[in-house]
Amino acid sequence: MASDEELSDDEDVEAWLNPLKLPTKEQLMCKSTGKQLLFLLQLYAPLDDDHPNQTTAFHRAILLFVTPKGSAVCKPGGVRALRCQLPRRNALYPYHAPGDTDLLPPAVQLVVEAEERDSPEAEAAMSKLMMAYKDKVGQEGELSEEELPEEVLQQVEEAVPLEQRHFAMFQARMALAPDQVVRYCFQPGAHPLWPRPEPQPSTADIPACPLCGEPRQFEFQVLPQLLNHLGQDDLDEDALDWGTLAVYSCSASCSTEALEAQTGSAYAEEFVWAQPSA
Template sequence: MIFLAHQQAGYVRNYRQCYQWNLGFVQIPADSASLLRHQFRSKVGGRPAWLDPVHLPAPEHLICNKTGKPLNFLLQVYAPPPQESPEAFHRVIFLFISQQGSQLALPGAAKAFRCQLPRSNPYYSPEPPTPKQRLPPALQAGQVAQVASIDPWQVVQHEAALAAGETAATLSADPPTGVQLYKELEMLVEPESQGSTAGSDQESHVQQLVRDYEGMRGAEGELTEQDMPSELLAEVEANQTEDDRQFAHFAAVVAEAPGQCLRYCFDEGAAPLWPSCKHLPTPEDIPPCPHCGTPRRFEFQVLPQLLHHMDLDAEDPEGPDWGCIAVYSCPKSCSNFVSTDKSAYTEEFVWVQMP
């Protein structure tokens, strides 16, 4: 794998020349209330912080197509479009996965829903919340009744309990029935560092690791790449599989920021960082937006590193697992508002590559 390691610096450089990526890192929130819907945060686990708290996805849309059971809420990403849109001043993508983690690559075992609101809307002030506004604006009695019976996560009841003074720890000890609540984490999204520029004397983290590795092997009396005859080096290169090269690419990019759990880039032409060449979608696999007909565009991917932060049961054969979860959405962020099924949530497209 020496040759693969040496290729990594080039992979990172070539990958970065095209697009500016944003990376998501998770941390334990200082206060659970900081992740409620009026704070407009990205987060993992817990209950969904519904952007539109009234016109929720229809219950039948939150069912796994494989098992027929309710989907588990995995995460949500607060992602207003790069170009200002009056109809999408607030915009969130919600991601749900099957309770049967080994089946996530099957159609309908992972689903994403997009919701957006203009700046002036019935639920939130046009201005950001102040530190004193720990809880979201209360819903009207009729709205509470409307959503209480259809939301598997009982978000409105959860908000009411917090308003009544109950603690988040007490509430998490009594989760809603039928769905699993994953560990709640805040996701901080920040631009990917550009690292070393071409011609710089600084070495990347990956290059230094390769240097250390070769020094160690050389000290043990084994061949380094510099010691290899050119014919042998060419044979090593020829014996690499396409999957070897793909994983080297994946490992090189992720190694630049090992804590990353999410990669986000809504630029035209951006593509997921696949860990494998197997089970990749073709353009025909990704359906266009059903509302405006525009071809969907890759928006973000969830990396397997997130699994290490979720406190999952390692002995559970049906626990979630993935190599990459890629979400594709309408590049126009076309406005559906409230559809005929009274939902303000538009389903987008998800492709899962298993490990």
């Protein structure tokens, strides 16, 4: 299905954490169109020191691939996430690396800092924003429902349609870090910020890890701001577009050895929920 114009397996990705056991052709195919996926981004995301599998995932990367066809982005399999990890002692990288982030060339790495959950600064900034939004109720209806005092929430609910409230909340959170393209929080109980109330996955929509059976948990979301960095033609009707791409990965970050033995790929597929922008 791949034509000459399309990108070859490795043309787009300059560094694979495990270059010896690359993803299979099927793993890099859009399930909706059958076309070869394009590399979107790679996160170097080692586990926290206190994670039980930290030793087997000392090096860890999540790669995100996206369909070349804009209209297929939010269809199942239009965006696919692959997880690759290595123990600290491995054949590819020195035990004492000069620095974890030096492993991958800057062009493809995106090292993210986990967003502080419940940080007092963020909450203070948030409530300031919310109070500012509150003043706009009558005028523009730009309000958020998250982290608002009960009484304000009630006013908002009376004044603003649900869809607008969600989007305004999303915008307000994003206003705290306008250059942010990825929101990362691989913690139990963390959840994505949705620009729109629907469609969101229920717990049942997020399949457990097929390798180990453990539930998947939210790890990060790609924000629509990234679209501005892709150099797309604004007039292209089939340009890539999304509201957000939420990536859920195996909570155990389990070993990929069985997969490697079976398929030759050291890249375990994780789950992506793509919410359209409109």
